[in-house]
Amino acid sequence: MTGKLLSESSEWTFDLIERYDREIARIAAGYGLDTYPNQIEVISAEQMMDAYSSVGMPVNYHHWSFGKAFLGVEQRYRRGHMGLAYEIVINSNPCIAYLMEENSMTMQALVIAHAAYGHNSFFKGNYLFQTWTNADAIVDYLLFAKNYIAECEQRYGEQEVELLLDSCHALMNYGVDRYKRPSRLSAEQERRRQKEREEYLQSQVNDLWRTLPVRGGDTSTEDETRFPAEPQENLLYFIEKNAPLLKPWQREIVRIVRKVAQYFYPQRQTQVMNEGWATFWHYTILNTLYDEGLVDDGFMMEFLQSHTNVVAQPPYNSKFYSGINPYALGFAMMSDLRRICEQPTDEDRHWFPDIAGGDWIKTLDFAMRNFKDESFIAQYLSPKLIREFKLFSVLDDDAQEQLEISAIHDDRGYRYIRQSLADQYNLGSREPNIQVYNVNRRGDRSLTLRHTQYSRRPLGDSAEEVVRHIARLWGFTVRLEAVGEDGRVEVAQECEVEH
Amino acid sequence: MTQLIDRRLNGRNKSAVNRQRFIRRFKAQIKRAVADAVSGRSIVDIDSGEKVNIPARDMSEPVFQHGAGGRREAVHPGNTDFIAGDKLKRPPDAAGGQGGKAGNGEEGEDDFAFQLSREEFLELFFEDLALPDMVKTQLAKLVDFKSVRAGHTSDGVPTNINVIRSLRGALARRIALRGPHMKRLREVNAELTALQPEPVDEDEEQTPRALELQAEVRHLKRRIESIPFIDTFDLRYNNRIREPKPTTQAVMFCLMDVSGSMDEERKDIAKRFFILLYLFLTRNYERIDVVFIRHHTSAREVDEEEFFHSRETGGTVVSSALKLMQEIIRDRYPAGEWNLYAAQASDGDNWDNDSVTCRNLLISKIMPSLQYFAYVEITPDAHQSLWDEYERVAEVWSNFAMQHLQGPQDIYPVFRELFRKRVK
Numbered sequence: 001m002t003g004k005l006l007s008e009s010s011e012w013t014f015d016l017i018e019r020y021d022r023e024i025a026r027i028a029a030g031y032g033l034d035t036y037p038n039q040i041e042v043i044s045a046e047q048m049m050d051a052y053s054s055v056g057m058p059v060n061y062h063h064w065s066f067g068k069a070f071l072g073v074e075q076r077y078r079r080g081h082m083g084l085a086y087e088i089v090i091n092s093n094p095c096i097a098y099l100m101e102e103n104s105m106t107m108q109a110l111v112i113a114h115a116a117y118g119h120n121s122f123f124k125g126n127y128l129f130q131t132w133t134n135a136d137a138i139v140d141y142l143l144f145a146k147n148y149i150a151e152c153e154q155r156y157g158e159q160e161v162e163l164l165l166d167s168c169h170a171l172m173n174y175g176v177d178r179y180k181r182p183s184r185l186s187a188e189q190e191r192r193r194q195k196e197r198e199e200y201l202q203s204q205v206n207d208l209w210r211t212l213p214v215r216g217g218d219t220s221t222e223d224e225t226r227f228p229a230e231p232q233e234n235l236l237y238f239i240e241k242n243a244p245l246l247k248p249w250q251r252e253i254v255r256i257v258r259k260v261a262q263y264f265y266p267q268r269q270t271q272v273m274n275e276g277w278a279t280f281w282h283y284t285i286l287n288t289l290y291d292e293g294l295v296d297d298g299f300m301m302e303f304l305q306s307h308t309n310v311v312a313q314p315p316y317n318s319k320f321y322s323g324i325n326p327y328a329l330g331f332a333m334m335s336d337l338r339r340i341c342e343q344p345t346d347e348d349r350h351w352f353p354d355i356a357g358g359d360w361i362k363t364l365d366f367a368m369r370n371f372k373d374e375s376f377i378a379q380y381l382s383p384k385l386i387r388e389f390k391l392f393s394v395l396d397d398d399a400q401e402q403l404e405i406s407a408i409h410d411d412r413g414y415r416y417i418r419q420s421l422a423d424q425y426n427l428g429s430r431e432p433n434i435q436v437y438n439v440n441r442r443g444d445r446s447l448t449l450r451h452t453q454y455s456r457r458p459l460g461d462s463a464e465e466v467v468r469h470i471a472r473l474w475g476f477t478v479r480l481e482a483v484g485e486d487g488r489v490e491v492a493q494e495c496e497v498e499h
Numbered sequence: 500m501t502q503l504i505d506r507r508l509n510g511r512n513k514s515a516v517n518r519q520r521f522i523r524r525f526k527a528q529i530k531r532a533v534a535d536a537v538s539g540r541s542i543v544d545i546d547s548g549e550k551v552n553i554p555a556r557d558m559s560e561p562v563f564q565h566g567a568g569g570r571r572e573a574v575h576p577g578n579t580d581f582i583a584g585d586k587l588k589r590p591p592d593a594a595g596g597q598g599g600k601a602g603n604g605e606e607g608e609d610d611f612a613f614q615l616s617r618e619e620f621l622e623l624f625f626e627d628l629a630l631p632d633m634v635k636t637q638l639a640k641l642v643d644f645k646s647v648r649a650g651h652t653s654d655g656v657p658t659n660i661n662v663i664r665s666l667r668g669a670l671a672r673r674i675a676l677r678g679p680h681m682k683r684l685r686e687v688n689a690e691l692t693a694l695q696p697e698p699v700d701e702d703e704e705q706t707p708r709a710l711e712l713q714a715e716v717r718h719l720k721r722r723i724e725s726i727p728f729i730d731t732f733d734l735r736y737n738n739r740i741r742e743p744k745p746t747t748q749a750v751m752f753c754l755m756d757v758s759g760s761m762d763e764e765r766k767d768i769a770k771r772f773f774i775l776l777y778l779f780l781t782r783n784y785e786r787i788d789v790v791f792i793r794h795h796t797s798a799r800e801v802d803e804e805e806f807f808h809s810r811e812t813g814g815t816v817v818s819s820a821l822k823l824m825q826e827i828i829r830d831r832y833p834a835g836e837w838n839l840y841a842a843q844a845s846d847g848d849n850w851d852n853d854s855v856t857c858r859n860l861l862i863s864k865i866m867p868s869l870q871y872f873a874y875v876e877i878t879p880d881a882h883q884s885l886w887d888e889y890e891r892v893a894e895v896w897s898n899f900a901m902q903h904l905q906g907p908q909d910i911y912p913v914f915r916e917l918f919r920k921r922v923k
Contacts, residue, residue: 314577
């Protein structure tokens, strides 16, 4: 029996990692996980902090905010406030996963199963990642971006570039067409087409602004057709294409930030699913290793302890509570799907008639490929899980004196809670809905944005600063209007630019 | 298909650039924190990093987000005793606290704390200070040379002959000079072979043409053999040139009066001053020697421990220390190889007629070879003769600086004043 064990001590070696990886790859393939090739890199804790602060990317352009992130991480790590994550994995082809040298062999195996096969297959399979990211090109593109920005810094000065990046970063969450499929990122094409684009864009912008502005205000603009004809949600794109005063290189940088933002867009929407999927698979794969007699009890004890920590969900009244743990919810839902397939109850047959008793591998695969957090929860959160998590929903309406418990984990509440939780993961409700409404083309060239309020929620204090950033990019006055639920429009922020 | 890569040997400081940018960007705030730290802690342990706090709002990265208010619904786990329809009092702190994104609100108020490394801390601490004439010394006063390779030359000393180069040249020359003769030799041989297909005996009758050709063959062979294997023309020598090398070593003399009038408190002030000077020099020189000279009526070179801690009594003859310093410079630290700095601390007491000796010694013997001489007088009382005489030295030598200290709180401003960046 012991002869089959892959390792007997907790020390790892490169040889051992390779043996574990081979076994894990075999098991993963047996479960039908389709992955990019893996590139597993062993790094030190400091390098892990580096990776952290450049949002996990192996290359990135330079910016002080990454330095700030690094200092923050370093400080918390030194004080022991946080352990470093065991892994960082990059959605690229080959899929790059980092292993920290401090980890024991068990942890390395866990990370390999979690990142190199769990996340990896999610990156490759999920529709959002397929739509929004191009794993083949991202590293090349970032390299292009880094070099381009470094070149701009040399030519136009670090400060200049930094201010521009600050402004772009403020709008990073508004750099995505949520309803339109983007074109693919390709570093090669980027380089080739960048020059042409510069010239072409500049001519387009000039065309748009051919009309000389009329000084002293023009009241007739109200009657004219608005520009853009339809409100635009992709602020960065709109600015890149239409901001009157940006120079070609500045447009290119806006574009770079937008493309990078777009790359991270799927991650923000699939946290529960992505982590749940990876956690489910490391759990399943390592258990299979154990069942096959390849690892011993000590290995499993260490693994389970760490796994249990990761998927712990403290209740709302615990001092450790900080919202719902995406690992816990995701892992529970994925495991629950398997249970519904393998051991369905009458309740499951009633709620999930099409999957109860089905093939669990196919069901999970389908769920992984075709959902994001919001729809995944709306589709698959089962009454059993709602009971297990003892979920309840609290309504906080500032028009009411008191908070109200709107639903709990009972027959009447299941659907309500499921919907309410799904909404919580809807980007539309998490982030203010702000769109470009109009540009005063014949008058003062001012840009008007509209914030369509969601459930009467106002904007936070930082809005004023963000508007200033937009004004820096736009070069003329920027106005932010708030549209209430009743359709009333009022000016919330205005930032004038003197000329 | 998995590729396993060991990246641990790669650079650790990928974020160094970003870190620098962060520090540059918030320099004003960080400098304020550094100034606070300097006043807050003993200067003696200045030589370490510092934790710096910056108000987080100064460096926020704003994004659009929801503020408090409106209608929001949140799902939480772990219900124990609520049922649908229950009404609760709003928790006092929880305007936004019920939402899933409460985290942002809290962080906003905290200070952003981080650790400056020792280098970064000192960099800021020493900013806009520069040693006088340092630039001059490092760039202009190039006194040390090192020998570097610089290609090859056609003459030199035999020890520098580059054998490979020389033989390569010789081979090329031989091939070039031999060429026409070899060609002719081949032609002659060919003709000879045509004339006499069979080898013939010596005594056999030969045609005159053959004899002529044979003679030419002999002649050509002689010509070829006479080309020398190697010629002086072929010789190549390794060329070395002397490149000036800036001096990167400094010696710092600490001179202190340890007569009875210097009490522990004054010595402490002096010590702090020396430490600052030392730290400043470590920023600029690779190697620094420190020489401690203590004196009362006679001077002695001592180690640091003794310098600061042992006590003596007696009168004061400052010139004894200056003389000793001069001797040490002459014996161990020639001015051409070392950057010489001196710092002297005293309470100003001196035997009256000695002060004049000090002045003369400084002006004519010592100052010419020094980069800088800093004199601090630690006394709450009026100045005495030494101060007056030193003032006359300062008139002659611009790199002689003197300051008056009254207590520990004066050190830092004085230090800045002494080493203020000079406007040229």
